[in-house]
Amino acid sequence: MKMAKKCSVFMLCAAVSLSLAACGPKESSSAKSSSKGSELVVWEDKEKSIGIQDAVAAFEKEHDVKVKVVEKPYAKQIEDLRMDGPAGTGPDVLTMPGDQIGTAVTEGLLKELHVKKDVQSLYTDASIQSQMVDQKLYGLPKAVETTVLFYNKDLITEKELPKTLEEWYDYSKKTADGSKFGFLALFDQIYYAESVMSGYGGYIFGKAKDGSYNPSDIGINNEGAVKGAALIQKFYKDGLFPAGIIGEQGINVLESLFTEGKAAAIISGPWNVEAFSKAGINYGITKLPKLENGKNMSSFIGVKSYNVSAFTKNEELAQELAVFLANEKNSKTRYEETKEVPAVKSLANDPAIMKSEAARAVTEQSRFSEPTPNIPEMNEIWTPADSALQTVATGKADPKQALDQAAETAKGQIKAKHSGK
Numbered sequence: 001m002k003m004a005k006k007c008s009v010f011m012l013c014a015a016v017s018l019s020l021a022a023c024g025p026k027e028s029s030s031a032k033s034s035s036k037g038s039e040l041v042v043w044e045d046k047e048k049s050i051g052i053q054d055a056v057a058a059f060e061k062e063h064d065v066k067v068k069v070v071e072k073p074y075a076k077q078i079e080d081l082r083m084d085g086p087a088g089t090g091p092d093v094l095t096m097p098g099d100q101i102g103t104a105v106t107e108g109l110l111k112e113l114h115v116k117k118d119v120q121s122l123y124t125d126a127s128i129q130s131q132m133v134d135q136k137l138y139g140l141p142k143a144v145e146t147t148v149l150f151y152n153k154d155l156i157t158e159k160e161l162p163k164t165l166e167e168w169y170d171y172s173k174k175t176a177d178g179s180k181f182g183f184l185a186l187f188d189q190i191y192y193a194e195s196v197m198s199g200y201g202g203y204i205f206g207k208a209k210d211g212s213y214n215p216s217d218i219g220i221n222n223e224g225a226v227k228g229a230a231l232i233q234k235f236y237k238d239g240l241f242p243a244g245i246i247g248e249q250g251i252n253v254l255e256s257l258f259t260e261g262k263a264a265a266i267i268s269g270p271w272n273v274e275a276f277s278k279a280g281i282n283y284g285i286t287k288l289p290k291l292e293n294g295k296n297m298s299s300f301i302g303v304k305s306y307n308v309s310a311f312t313k314n315e316e317l318a319q320e321l322a323v324f325l326a327n328e329k330n331s332k333t334r335y336e337e338t339k340e341v342p343a344v345k346s347l348a349n350d351p352a353i354m355k356s357e358a359a360r361a362v363t364e365q366s367r368f369s370e371p372t373p374n375i376p377e378m379n380e381i382w383t384p385a386d387s388a389l390q391t392v393a394t395g396k397a398d399p400k401q402a403l404d405q406a407a408e409t410a411k412g413q414i415k416a417k418h419s420g421k
Contacts, residue, residue, distance in 0.1 A: 037064070037065070037066075038063075038065045038066070038314055038317060039065065039066040039067070039068060040065060040066070040067045040068070040092040040093065040314060040317060040318060040321055041067075041068045041070060041090070041091040041092050041093075042056070042067060042068070042069045042070070042091060042092065042093045042094070042321070042325075043070050043071075043072050043077050043080075043091040043093070043094040043095060044069050044070070044071055044072075044095055045071065045072075045073070045074040045095055045304065046071050046072065046073050046074075047071065048071070048334075048338050048340070049069045049071050050337045050338070051333070051334035051335075051336075051337040051338040051340075052069065052325055052330065052334060053337075054330075054333055055324060055325050055330040055333065055334075056069060056325075058324075059321055059324055059325075063317065063320075065317065067321065070091070074095045074096055074097065074304060075096070075097055075100075077091075077094045077095060077096050078094075078096055078100050078103075078104050078109060081094060081104075081109055081309060081311075082107070082109065085109065085309055085310065085311035086311065088311070090309055090311050091309055091312075092308065092309055092312040092313075092314055092317075092318035092321070093306055093307070093308055093309070093312075093318050093321055093322050093325070094306075094307055094309060095142065095304055095305065095306055095307070096139075096304070096305060096307055097302060097303070097304065097372075098127075098130030098131065098139075098141075098301075098302065098303035098304070098305060098371055098372065098374055099130070099302075099371070099372035099373065099374050099378060100374070101130065101131060101133060101138055101139060101305075101307075101374040102133050102373075102374045102375040102376045102378070103376045103379065104138075104307075105133045105138055106376050108310055109309070109310050110138045110139070110307050110308065110309065110310055111138070111307075111308040111309065111310050111312065111315055111318075111319070112136050112137065112138055113137045113138060113139065113140065113308065113319055113322070113323075114137075114319070115137065115140070115319070115323055119140075119323060120137065121345075122327070122328060122344050122345065122346070123140070123141050123343045123344060123345060124141075124144070124343050124344075124345050124366070126144075126301050126303075126366065126369070126370060126371050127141035127144055127301070127303045127343035127371070128141060128343075129211075129371055130301070130303040130305070130371040130372075130374055131303070131305055131307075132374075133374070133375075134212070135210070135212075138307060139305035139306060139307040139308075139322070140305060140306050140322055140323060140326040141303050141304070141305050141326065141343035142304050142305055142306055142325065142326050142331065142334065142340075142342070142343065143303070143304040143334075143335075143338075143340035143341060143342060143343065144301055144302065144303055144304075144341050144342070144343045144362065144366065145269055145270050145271065145301070145302045145304075145340070145341065145362060146269065146299040146300070146301050146302070146362050146365045146366055146369050147192065147195065147267050147268065147269050147288065147299045147300075147365070148267070148268070148269065148270065148285050148286065148287060148288065148299075148358070148361040148362060148365050149265055149266075149267060149285065149286050149287065149288055149289065149361075150258065150265065150266050150267075150268050150272070150276065150283050150284070150285055151264060151265040151283060151284050151285075151286070152258065152261060152263070152264055152265070152281060152282065152283055153282045153283060153284050154261065154282050155261065155264040156171075156264045156265065158284055158286075161265075161286070162183075162289060163289060163290060164289050164290045164291060164292055165196065165231070165289050165290070165291055165292075165297060166231075166291070166292045167289070168182065168183040168265070168289060169183075169231075169234065169235065169240065171183065171264075172235070172240040173238065173240065175264065176239065176240045178239070178242075179262065180262045180263070181240065181241070181242065181257060181262060181263045181264070182240065182263070182264045182265065183235075183240075183263075183264065183265045183266070184241060184242075184245060184254050184257065184258075184263045184265070184266045184267075185235075185241075185254075185266065185267040186245060186250050186251060186254060186267070187232040187235065187236075187241075187389065187393065188245075188246045188247070188250065188386065188389045188390045188392075188393040189250075189386050189389065190204075190220070190381065190382065190385035190386055190389060191300060191372075191382075192267060193228070193229065193232055193385075193389050194298070194299075194300065195267070195288060195297040195298050195299050196228040196229075196231060196232055196291070196297060197220070197224065197225040197228035197229060197232075198224075198225075198228070198298045199224075199228060199291045199293065199295045199296070199297055199298060200223075200224035200225070200227045200228045200291070200293065201219075201222060201223065201224020201225070201227075202219055202220060202222055202224045202225025202226075202228055203219035203220075203222075203225075204218070204219065204220060204373050204378070204381060205217060205218060205219070205373055205375070205377070205378075206218075206219060213373050213375045213377075215375060215377035215414055215418065216411075216414075218381075218407050218410055218411060220381070220385055220388075220403055220406060220407050220410070221400070221403035221404045221406065221407040225403055226399045226400045226403055229389070229392050229399035229402070229403060230399045232389070232392065232393070232399075233392050233393065233395070233399060236392075236393045236394070236395070237395060241393075242257070243394075245257075246390055246393050246394060247390065254266055254268075255268070255272065255275070258276070258281065258283075259275075259276060259279040259281055261281070267288065269302075270339075270340070270341065270358045270359075270361075270362055273285075273339065273358050284357065285357050285358050285360075285361040286361050286364075287361055287364045287365040287368070288365055288368070295368075296367075296368040297368070298368050298369050298370065299365055299368070299369045300369065300370070300371070300372040301366055301369045301370060301371050301372070302372060303343065303371060304340070305326075306322040306325050306326050307322065308322055328344050328346060328347065331343070331344045331347065332344075332347060332350065332352070332353070335347075335352075335353055335359075336352065339356065339358070339359075341353070341358075341359050341362045341363065348363060376418060377414045377418050380410050380413035380414050380417065380418075381410050384405070384406040384407075384409035384410050384413075385403075385406050385410070387406065388402035388403050388405060388406035389402070
């Protein structure tokens with residue numbers, strides 16, 4: 001998946017923190033007694049368990065249970081659950097990307113969560129939407145991310161930053177010489193190209209009246225999407241993007257050019273903050289630029305969540321743990337340790353979080369963004385759309401021809417693989 005290929009978030013008061021810590025299904029004293037001595041297993045993201053240490057200790061003390069935390073790459077946890085869950089060696093609570101929710105629910109891997117509306121209302125609309133399938137809730141958001149613009153302050157100052165993508169094109173025309181570049185992006189991938197295509201009216205899936213995705217309505221080849229792809233093609237055709245950033249190794253080339261000081265600006269995500277800092281780059285971060293039609297470039301909101309395994313033998317306790325880990329107090333603590341932007345609405349203006357340039361950029365960009373579609377049919381979009389965009393980038397096909405083929409392929413695969421739903 002592209003999810004490493006990223007809401008508003010943030011004033012705490014003691015009373016609110018205490019009340020949120022108690023959110024979740026109400027337990028009777030007998031229920032608490034029956035949980036005594038139980039053990040819950042939590043699969044947390046790699047190098048992120050430090051963010052929940054205090055919350056886990058507090059939960060263990062309150063419920064007289066043991067919580068074992070195991071770190072696994074979050075994008076791979078559902079894959080492991082398919083094997084470990086039925087074998088009885090899986091987790092009670094796991095963490096996963098929001099765009100995998102629909103597939104996991106279809107496969108029967110997750111428990112529906114039964115939490116009150118006031119708990120759901122803690123989170124930004126986009127983040128909680130990512131956890132919904134058929135109007136049912138299957139997780140609680142713990143962090144959000146979007147793509148943002150990184151720029152090298154030694155090459156371009158904040159005041160000099162072009163305001164629109166078209167202005168970045170003009171800037172790149174003046175600065176790109178084959179070894180150094182102005183603006184770069186992985187526009188041969190729909191994850192990034194959708195930022196442009198949707199700004200002109202393109203979309204992945206249309207939506208029904210109830211807000212759910214309509215997989216029979218694919219908009220990656222409509223008039224707006226084609227216009228956006230044509231603009232993208234100009235960057236490649238005019239030599240403003242190096243050939244090396246097309247294809248699987250593109251992300252490595254793009255990041256290397258930035259860390260080597262050979263690119264003034266790139267589109268990336270908060271996942272690269274630490275890497276770019278270690279590289280010693282004097283960088284700034286801001287939202288994505290606007291388009292010539294006045295609309296801001298959009299982006300997909302990536303949501304990490306806590307979810308309850310369908311194979312848990314402690315469903316109620318596991319749900320309570322998921323609610324507890326994702327509450328306001330623990331979300332803020334987790335941010336302080338991991339720097340992953342929380343999805344809690346009240347934290348949007350929290351000084352401790354907003355002092356981070358990356359958090360501010362993610363929060364601002366989130367205003368123009370939407371969740372990556374979480375229905376299983378999204379799996380049939382990635383490959384044909386990326387293939388089409390690569391032919392556009394290399395000049396092997398015009399945008400309309402390429403995107404029409406991608407849409408036809410996606411529709412065929414959806415019909416073949418999902419028509420029995």
